[in-house]
C-alpha cells in the first residue's frame with residue numbers, strides 16, 4: 001500500500017474572482033482520519049470535488065495510490081477505490097434503500113453490461129447489500145424508498161453506499177450535518193471501524209466529533225491551508241481558536 | 250387490476266381481435282391492428298431511452314425512417330435487378346425480411362452511435378434540440394435526394410418475404426409484427442431488471458451518484474440509446490412493408506412526436522405503455538378521424554389530461570398503480 005494514499009500537490013482552483021483552492025498541499029495517510037475544517041466557503045467541498053473528479057483543477061496534481069488521477073473521470077476514480085459522501089445527500093430517490101446499496105455492490109462486483117439476468121435474483125449480491133445496510137443500522141428500512149427516509153437516515157444510507165464500494169479511501173463531506181445527537185454518536189462509532197478499512201478525509205463542523213476522531217486536522221480559509229497538525233496543536237493554535245473555536249482573542 | 254394483468258389483457262386483445270376480424274373477413278381491421286403493433290414497437294424502442302434512461306429524444310423519427318428507407322431501397326434494387334453497389338463484386342438488393350431487418354437495425358445503430366456521441370454529453374433542452382436537429386437533417390436530405398424518390402417517396406411494389414409465410418396475407422403479416430413485438434417486450438423486460446437496466450434507471454434519477462460509485466454514465470446511456478434506435482428501426486422496416494411505401498414523412502418531427510405521444514399516453518417507462526398508447530392513438534384516429542378531421546385536437550386534450558392528472562399514463566390508471574416501480 002503506497003503511503004500516502006492521497007497526495008495533493010500545489011492545487012489551484014478559481015471561480016471568477018474567488019480563489020476556492022489556493023496552492024494547496026495535503027496528504028491522506030494509511031490508517032488515519034484526517035479532518036478538514038474551516039468556515040463556510042473556505043473551499044472544503046471544492047477540494048473534495050477535485051479529488052473525486054467532478055471539478056477540474058486549474059493547476060496542480062492529485063495522486064491516488066501512487067497514480068496521478070487528475071485527468072480521470074469520476075467513475076474511473078471510484079472504480080480505483082475513492083468513495084465519497086456528498087454534503088447534500090445524493091441518492092437514487094425512487095430506489096429502495098436496499099436497491100441503492102445493491103447498485104453499488106453491482107458496480108463493484110463486475111460489469112454493468114449484463115442484459116438478461118435479473119440482478120435482484122442474485123442472492124449473493126442482495127446478501128452483501130443487506131450486510132452494509134445492517135452496518136449503518138438501516139436494516140429495518142431496507143424496502144423503503146430513499147425519498148421516504150428522514151434526513152438522518154439519508155446520511156446513513158450514504159455511508160452504507162460508501163462502505164459498499166469497499167474503497168481505499170473515504171471522502172466524507174459533512175456526514176453529521178443535520179443529524180440528531182444519537183445519530184452523531186452512532187456515526188462516530190461507525191467511523192472508528194471504517195478507519196480500519198481505509199483512511200478517511202473528514203469534513204466536519206462538529207468540533208467535538210472532530211477532536212474525538214481525528215489524527216490530524218487541517219484548517220482551510222480562503223482556499224489556503226492556514227494550519228495543519230495533530231489535535232493538540234490545532235486546539236492550541238491561537239489563529240484557529242479565534243476564528244473557529246469561539247475563543248476571544 | 251395489477252399491472253401484469255393489464256398487460257396480459259392488452260396483449261390478448263391485440264392477438265385475438267385481428268383473428269376475429271380475419272375470420273369475419275375484415276382485412277381493414279387486421280391491418281389496423283398491424284399498425285398498432287408496429288407503432289407500439291417503435292414506442293417500445295423510444296421508451297427504453299426515454300422512459301428508462303430519461304433521454305428525451307425528439308429525433309427517433311431518424312431511426313424509424315432509416316429502418317423504412319433501408320427496407321425500401323433494398324427492395325427496389327431487388328425488384329429492378331439493379332445491384333445496390335457495383336464494382337469489384339455486385340451486391341444485389343433483397344426482398345427477404347430476415348436480411349432486411351438486421352441491416353435496417355445495423356444502419357440505425359451506426360447512426361445512433363454517431364448521434365449519441367454528439368448529443369449524450371448534453372442534457373435537457375440541448376439534448377432534445379440536437380436529436381431533433383439530426384432527424385431534421387436526414388429529413389431534408391431524403392427530400393432532396395432524387396435517386397430514391399425524393400419528396401414523392403419510394404414505393405415497394407411487393408411486400409418483402411418471410412420464409413414459409415405469405416406476407417401479402419394481412420393476418421400472416423400481422424402475426425410477424427405481433428411476434429416481433431412480443432419478443433422485444435420480453436427482451437426489454439429482461440433488460441429492465443438486469444444489471445444494465447438497474448444502472449440505466451438509476452442514471453435517469455441521479456447521474457452524479459451513479460458516477461460516484463464507479464459506473465460510467467456515457468457508456469450506459471449510449472448503449473441504451475443504440476438499442477433503443479435499433480428497435481425503432483425494426484418498427485420502421487415493418488411500417489414500410491405495411492404501407493408498401495416509404496416517404497420522407499417517416500423522418501419528420503411529427504413522427505418523432507407521435508412516437509413520443511405513444512410512450513407518454515401509455516405511461517413513461519411502463520413495459521406495455523407504448524402498446525396502450527399506440528392502441529389509444531389508433532383508436533382515436535379510427536373513431537374520431539371518421540367523424541372530424543380535427544381529431545388530433547381531442548388527442549391533444551387527452552395528452553394534456555394524462556400529463557396533468559395521470560402521470561402513470563393509461564397503464565397507471567388501469568392498474569391503479571400511479572407510480573412506476
Ligand SMILES: Nc1ncnc2c1ncn2[C@@H]1O[C@H](COP(=O)(O)OP(=O)(O)O)[C@@H](O)[C@H]1O
Nearest residue numbers: 015018020038039040041042043044045046047
Ligand atoms: N461551481 C461554483 N461556481 C462558482 N463558485 C463556486 C462554485 N462552487 C463553489 N464556489 C465558491 O467557492 C468557494 C468555496 O466553496 P465550497 O468549496 O463549497 O466551500 P465549503 O465547502 O468550504 O463551505 C465559495 O466561495 C463558493 O461560493
Ligand SMILES: [Mg+2]
Nearest residue numbers: 044045046087
Ligand atoms: Mg461544503
